[in-house]
Amino acid sequence: MKNTLKIALSLAAVAVLSACQTTQPAQQTQTGQVSNRASNAIIAKSAYRFEDDDIKVPAYFDTQGLANCTFDRSNENDNCPLKKPIVRMYFSGTDVGGEGQGVDALREYDDSQLLKMLENQFAGINRFRIVTRDDSVISEEKQLQLEQQGATSVANRAAERRVLQPDYVVKLDTLRTVKNEGSITGWMDYTLELTAATIDPYTREMLSYPNLGKIRVKSEDVRDRSELKYVMANNRYVSGYRYFDSAHVNAVINDMASRGIDILLTRMLSEMPATAQVLGIKGNQISLDRGQNAGVLPNETMIIFQYSAGFVEPIGVANVNPSRNSAMGEMTLWKDSSLADTISAQAEAGIYRPSNSAKIFAVSVGTPANFLENRT
The missing domain is CATH 3.30.160 (Double Stranded RNA Binding Domain)
Known part of the structure; x- marks a missing residue:
C-alpha cells in the first residue's frame, strides 16, 4: 500500500512539473502589411510584446563563431559573425x-x-x-x-x-x-x-x-x-x-x-542579423559597443544573451536605438532564469559590467516594425 502511495505521489509531482514547463516555440516575428497594399513581409515582433518563451537566440545566428572575433571594427576576423560581409x-x-x-x-x-x-x-x-x-x-x-x-x-x-x-x-x-x-x-x-x-x-x-x-x-x-x-x-x-x-x-x-x-x-x-557586444547594464538600460556602423536599426528588437565557454544562455529582450558608433537599449523583459535574476539584481544596484570570460551580446531578430513604412 505504501509503495502504491509513493508511486501515485511521484506521478502527481511529474504532472505538476510538466504543467509548469511550456513547450511553445519562440514567437519573434509577425506578419505585417505596409501602406501601399504590399504582399506580406515578415517583421520582428516588438520587444514590448515578447513573452518568456520568445526569449531565444535567433536560428540563423552563429554563436560558435564569436570565439573568432577580435572586436577590432576596422580589422575584424573573417569568421566572426560581427563582421559586415x-x-x-x-x-x-x-x-x-x-x-x-x-x-x-x-x-x-x-x-x-x-x-x-x-x-x-x-x-x-x-x-x-x-x-x-x-x-x-x-x-x-x-x-x-x-x-x-x-x-x-x-x-x-x-x-x-x-x-x-x-x-x-x-x-x-x-x-x-x-x-x-x-x-x-x-x-x-x-x-x-x-x-x-x-x-x-x-x-x-x-x-x-x-x-x-x-x-x-x-x-x-x-x-x-x-x-x-x-x-x-x-x-x-x-x-x-x-x-x-x-x-x-x-x-x-x-x-x-x-x-x-x-x-x-x-x-x-532575418538571416543575417545585426549583432553587438553589451558593454554594461544599469537598471533596465543597456549599452552596446556598436550602432548604426554595424547595421543596428531604430527600434531594433534584440535578444540579449551571455556567451561563455561555447554555451549560450538568453537573459532578456531589449528595444534598441543606435547612435553612429554605439547604441542604447531598454530591457523590456528579463528571462525567467537564475542567471537573468543575478544580472538584473547587480544592474539594479549599480552598473553591471560583463567579465571577459562571460561576455554578453545582443542579436536582432528581424526587420523592425514600421521600418518598411518609414525607410523604404
Whole structure:
C-alpha cells in the first residue's frame, strides 16, 4: 500500500512539473502589411510584446563563431559573425512571358533600374558593405577628380583606398508575366518573380546561406485592379489603362519591384542579423559597443544573451536605438532564469559590467516594425 502511495505521489509531482514547463516555440516575428497594399513581409515582433518563451537566440545566428572575433571594427576576423560581409549584386537572367495584349510593352522594361534600387536599399541599412556596379557614375566622378585634383593626387588616394573585394555575390533572376481578361472590357494582371542566389565568387559555389528563395509580387498587391482596366472596340484600344505604353507599364512594374525588394530585404535582415557586444547594464538600460556602423536599426528588437565557454544562455529582450558608433537599449523583459535574476539584481544596484570570460551580446531578430513604412 505504501509503495502504491509513493508511486501515485511521484506521478502527481511529474504532472505538476510538466504543467509548469511550456513547450511553445519562440514567437519573434509577425506578419505585417505596409501602406501601399504590399504582399506580406515578415517583421520582428516588438520587444514590448515578447513573452518568456520568445526569449531565444535567433536560428540563423552563429554563436560558435564569436570565439573568432577580435572586436577590432576596422580589422575584424573573417569568421566572426560581427563582421559586415562585402556584397556585389547582379541582375542576371530576365524572362518575359504571357499572351495577348501588353507583352511587347512589358519586354521594354529596363532591369538596370532594379539593380540601382537594390543597391540603394541594401546600402542604406548599413548591415552589408555593397560594391556598386554603377560604372557610369564612378567613371564620371574619376574624370572630375582628375580635372580638379590632378593625376598624382588621385593616384595617391586610390593607393590608400583599394576597391573592395566581395565576400560573395547575390544574383537575382526575374520573370515578368502578363495576362489579360475580357474582350471588350478587360484588366491587365502582371506578375513579377524574383529568384535570389548567393554565390562564392572564388570557389564558384552556390551557397545555401543566406537562403532568400523566390519572391512573387502581383500587380494587385500595389494597385487597385480598377486602375488597370481598359476598353476595346473592334479589337482596338479605346480608353482606360494604356497597356501598350511602356511608361505606364514601367510605373506599375517599378512599384512591384520596389515591393519585391522590400520583401527580399526583410529576408536578408532575418538571416543575417545585426549583432553587438553589451558593454554594461544599469537598471533596465543597456549599452552596446556598436550602432548604426554595424547595421543596428531604430527600434531594433534584440535578444540579449551571455556567451561563455561555447554555451549560450538568453537573459532578456531589449528595444534598441543606435547612435553612429554605439547604441542604447531598454530591457523590456528579463528571462525567467537564475542567471537573468543575478544580472538584473547587480544592474539594479549599480552598473553591471560583463567579465571577459562571460561576455554578453545582443542579436536582432528581424526587420523592425514600421521600418518598411518609414525607410523604404
